Amino acid sequence: MTTYDDRASLTDLTATVERVRSSVEGVIEGKPEVVRLSLTVLLAEGHLLIEDVPGVGKTMLAKALARSIDCSVRRIQFTPDLLPSDITGVSIWDQQRREFEFKPGAIFAQIVIGDEINRASPKTQSALLESMEERQVTIDGHTYELPSPFMVVATQNPVEMEGTYPLPEAQRDRFMARVSIGYPSAEAELEMLDIHGGVNPLDDLQPVAHAHEIVKLVDAVRSVHVAESVRRYAVDLVAATRSHPDLRLGASPRATLHLLRAAKASAALSGREYALPDDVQALAVAVLAHRLLPTAQAQLNRRTAEQVVQEILQRTAVPATPQQQAGFTTGRGAFGQQPPRRL
Secondary structure: OOOHHHOOOHHHHHHHHHHHHHHHHOOOOOOHHHHHHHHHHHHOOOOEEEEOOOOOOHHHHHHHHHHOEEOOEEEEEOOOOOOHHHHHEEEEEEOOOOEEEEEEOOOOOOEEEEEOHHHOOHHHHHHHHHHHHHOEEEEOOEEEEOOOOOEEEEEEOOOOOOOOOOOOHHHHHHOOEEEOOOOOOHHHHHHHHHHHOOOOHHHHOOOOEEHHHHHHHHHHHHOOEOOHHHHHHHHHHHHHHHOOOOEEEOOOHHHHHHHHHHHHHHHHHOOOOEOOHHHHHHHHHHHHHHHOEEOHHHHHOOOOHHHHHHHHHHHOOOOOOOOOOOOOOOOOOOOOOOOOOOO
16 A cells, blocks of 8 residues: 655645645635635545625635636636536537537636536536536537546525526535635734735735646545545445435435545645544535535424534544554554644
């Protein structure tokens, strides 16, 4: 089994993570946990849904993450008249060569920002399904691979519902995690006035990492070890959502896979080459809640999906006797010991 100590570029990758984190936090003040979750989703090869009220920095977060990485970026403003071909591309007849020529759409970028995704029609939203899951686009019988890394960062407003189309379950299930930025603290808002009052911080934001470095980071995260007990814990959490009386739709097997991938990325960001039950716990609400549908009675009782996941976390038994990860020579013993700061 390959360990992190066998990877010669570990030090460089650690520095890359810190540079991207510092760059984004310079724009989004007072929200380190939101920035960390965004990086976790990026390294876990997932997609991020940012859902919150207007004016809290949803699009700013997406742009800051995109501009911090030297890769291709496209922004799609979702509107009711947006067509699927505007996203995926279209084949156009070339009169000179007398053949069809494919014109790539906005989805052909390494980071795609979908602003107000729920303002487009369900037909247009469905144009993202294949690309988000299979990282490819099929047009007129031809399949075109999307670049790597590939990440969709979508925003939506949960309170202004006029002229919007709620995301269908299949669409929400494609997003690895959902995050709400929330209002800043008084100190962070005061600092924002000082920094953002005269200039736009995005104007001075320069790339601090290259796309090929992110690809290496993703490859390193794949090598994070997950013990059988931790995998079983993730399966138990997801299975509990399928039989909970307050839910009419539980989480899918894709949710289990996303939870495991996110836990591996979280472990890497914490400097560990193995995942802990703590990693699964910390990400369960962000990864699972947006996929769940409460029953009508639960909605009448004002029970949210987030509350249900928290209840499941409290009721599900955590692996009691974690053992040292097999195949690693770390010299740090049990799960609970804190390793030196690394990737």
